[in-house]
Amino acid sequence: MRTTTRWVGITLAGVLLAAPLAACSQRGANNGGSEASGPCKGQQTTGITKTSIKLGGTYPLSGPASAYGEIPKGVRAYFDYVNKEKGGVNGRKIQWIVRDDAYQPPKSVEEARRLVEQDKVFALFQTLGTPPSTAIWDYANQQKVPQIYVATGASKWGTDTKHPWTIGWQPNYVAESRIYAKWLKDNKPNAKVAVLYQNDDYGQDYLNGFTKAIAGSGVKIIAKQSYEVTDPSVAPQMSKLAESKADTFFDITTPKFGSQALAADAKDTSWNPLHILNSVSASVTVLKPVGFSHVQNVVSAAYFKDPADPQWADDPAMKLYKAKLKQYQPGADPEDQFHAYGWTVAESLVKTLESMKCPTREGLRDAMRSQHDQTDDMLLPGVLVNTGPGDGFPIESMQLERFKGSRWHLFDKVVDTRKEFGPVQ
Amino acid sequence: MTTGRETTRRTAPAEADTPYVSPRERAARLLTGRPARWTFAAVLAVALIYAPFYFVPFRNFQLTLVLVYAVALLGLNLLVGYSGQISLGHGAFFAIGAYATAILMYRGLVPYPVTLVVAAVLCFALGFALGVPALRLRGLYLAVVTLSIGLFLQPFLKRFGSLTGGAMGLTIPKPEPPAWSGLAPDQWLYFLALLVAAVTFALVWCLMRSRVGRALLAIRENETAAEVMGVRLAFYKTFAFAWSAMLAGIAGAVYTWVIGFVSPDSFTIVLSITLLAGIVVGGLGSMSGAVFGALFVEFVPSVSQDVNEAAPGIIFGLLIIVVMFAAPTGFAGLLRRLLAVRK
Numbered sequence: 001m002r003t004t005t006r007w008v009g010i011t012l013a014g015v016l017l018a019a020p021l022a023a024c025s026q027r028g029a030n031n032g033g034s035e036a037s038g039p040c041k042g043q044q045t046t047g048i049t050k051t052s053i054k055l056g057g058t059y060p061l062s063g064p065a066s067a068y069g070e071i072p073k074g075v076r077a078y079f080d081y082v083n084k085e086k087g088g089v090n091g092r093k094i095q096w097i098v099r100d101d102a103y104q105p106p107k108s109v110e111e112a113r114r115l116v117e118q119d120k121v122f123a124l125f126q127t128l129g130t131p132p133s134t135a136i137w138d139y140a141n142q143q144k145v146p147q148i149y150v151a152t153g154a155s156k157w158g159t160d161t162k163h164p165w166t167i168g169w170q171p172n173y174v175a176e177s178r179i180y181a182k183w184l185k186d187n188k189p190n191a192k193v194a195v196l197y198q199n200d201d202y203g204q205d206y207l208n209g210f211t212k213a214i215a216g217s218g219v220k221i222i223a224k225q226s227y228e229v230t231d232p233s234v235a236p237q238m239s240k241l242a243e244s245k246a247d248t249f250f251d252i253t254t255p256k257f258g259s260q261a262l263a264a265d266a267k268d269t270s271w272n273p274l275h276i277l278n279s280v281s282a283s284v285t286v287l288k289p290v291g292f293s294h295v296q297n298v299v300s301a302a303y304f305k306d307p308a309d310p311q312w313a314d315d316p317a318m319k320l321y322k323a324k325l326k327q328y329q330p331g332a333d334p335e336d337q338f339h340a341y342g343w344t345v346a347e348s349l350v351k352t353l354e355s356m357k358c359p360t361r362e363g364l365r366d367a368m369r370s371q372h373d374q375t376d377d378m379l380l381p382g383v384l385v386n387t388g389p390g391d392g393f394p395i396e397s398m399q400l401e402r403f404k405g406s407r408w409h410l411f412d413k414v415v416d417t418r419k420e421f422g423p424v425q
Numbered sequence: 426m427t428t429g430r431e432t433t434r435r436t437a438p439a440e441a442d443t444p445y446v447s448p449r450e451r452a453a454r455l456l457t458g459r460p461a462r463w464t465f466a467a468v469l470a471v472a473l474i475y476a477p478f479y480f481v482p483f484r485n486f487q488l489t490l491v492l493v494y495a496v497a498l499l500g501l502n503l504l505v506g507y508s509g510q511i512s513l514g515h516g517a518f519f520a521i522g523a524y525a526t527a528i529l530m531y532r533g534l535v536p537y538p539v540t541l542v543v544a545a546v547l548c549f550a551l552g553f554a555l556g557v558p559a560l561r562l563r564g565l566y567l568a569v570v571t572l573s574i575g576l577f578l579q580p581f582l583k584r585f586g587s588l589t590g591g592a593m594g595l596t597i598p599k600p601e602p603p604a605w606s607g608l609a610p611d612q613w614l615y616f617l618a619l620l621v622a623a624v625t626f627a628l629v630w631c632l633m634r635s636r637v638g639r640a641l642l643a644i645r646e647n648e649t650a651a652e653v654m655g656v657r658l659a660f661y662k663t664f665a666f667a668w669s670a671m672l673a674g675i676a677g678a679v680y681t682w683v684i685g686f687v688s689p690d691s692f693t694i695v696l697s698i699t700l701l702a703g704i705v706v707g708g709l710g711s712m713s714g715a716v717f718g719a720l721f722v723e724f725v726p727s728v729s730q731d732v733n734e735a736a737p738g739i740i741f742g743l744l745i746i747v748v749m750f751a752a753p754t755g756f757a758g759l760l761r762r763l764l765a766v767r768k
Contacts, residue, residue, distance in 0.1 A: 062738035
């Protein structure tokens, strides 16, 4: 037992010795970043030099949401195109690091921290998904690192005022719901609506936006059904909705379930509602397996050009996208809307980077919050990127479209939801 | 580190009886003997305390998560490793602990250290309640029942939006380091996790050396024999289930402190399965197995990502297979074999 006592003593001594040692090596508050001089004095220049700019993104490359793992391919193709054929952004070559978070918020935080602290990126572009991006945004704002153009349509990215370093990009779900609500109020004032929605933040955002927008009008929701992402099929929900005999069906689903709902609607000949499909699933690749003859007159809304849609076949921007995706990401299907989305958002980012007054993180934060009628060639004609004080929603315009023959036909005019309905609260 | 080894060592003949000690054996003694252990423990303690001052905040964050997973795996080990039950629903208890803490902190009901106690008590009670019926089942049947618990929780969390924040989850301010400590937030969180891990490991260490621990080991070796010896199977199994649920809940509470955000997507069935894979790979039936498992769960996904960006999941899976082939008893078992030169 004496030996034990001796070793306990040594242990304690060791710990005691370590304590002051540890205290001596406390690090300062500075996270090792560099600062600018000149007119942008004191601003952070971590990750940006005269010839390079380092960005980092988190996407679910593995796990249940890995379908979104296609997006970085489109982004990378655009960055390669800019680096190799355009000489970079104002002479700066973009270096882009992608990390997998498997759609797991704790992993997202870890990977974001790795990108910021170890890889020392200039900004986070993009983080995908509402829960992962939410887990990161406090950190990004504490560190004063821009978390730019997050890949989710939740309305919180624009309504929040406590996180100036985080901003969304695509039209938010509430805004899109408002477009359908307005159109129904004008054209089908006594519509009885059945709603199918995914039971998560995305589905709830659409549903809440729609419910608020039709409040006080003759348009009423008479039935609603939800499904979980893990459900194998939405067939039972669809048969329940059919029993309601609603004359309008609002389909808030992600691609896999979108196809199922469209197919179920086509199969049930006794129920033929006006089918409104959310833009998330409005790609021609979703409609094709159902058969074009079954999806005639489905209504949706769009903000960027669907690469699978023949109407854009001769569009110069579309041709460029298809050629460059083929060149830099051989094997990636150009008709996949995720690739087109990645390409389009990357173009917006590059334009935002070009508009920075100071080549600093602060400069990017200010630039992303002061875009005026910025164009992006893959967006629909008339859809512009606009932000400013009190407006944290880059894209808020969409246009209604109806499926006829084998392609979408845009109708009405581009609706600027901010102008039409006021800011999303 | 197991009780088994401890006992053999105690009953081994006195060293004076063996006149000749081979160099091999001498080396083994040096490595596994009592003084060596204490030295090792001391070095480890110093390293653990010194680590957050040495690493960048991002590494500290990873280490903190390792500690969190280690506590959860310690609980799972108690169940799988010691009492021989399989649980595929441990992520659920982890989630309940995390959510209990999140809700209490979100509403500002109690100071954050108290939330840990609440999470622990809640999960213990739930583990006990679920353990009573569930543990009359054996092996695969129990696995299926626990799997359903794990599957059931996610939709359940979404339904009670006013309390749980629904699919959006809850964002909670992280515990701030007190001014007197002079620590950065990541260092403070690390020390909180370290403290919790140290206390829980000490508790389980004592538990396994008590009457309860011996009963659990007896059950694992041979249920019938244990029962004949007077061990009440149902009681001890339920007890192990409750303890292991409690440890998962404690880990969940610390997780909430560290991440500052909970959502149903954070606690899918994949979490339960990853935890189980972690403890099997780490090594069943030993406390160091929980630590190895935690290191595996935390670091291997990011390492496999570095190997192949396109398919990290496949690399992760392959690595599990490789480990199981090379070291069927897990890392802890491998280490034990390497050190056990005496045989």
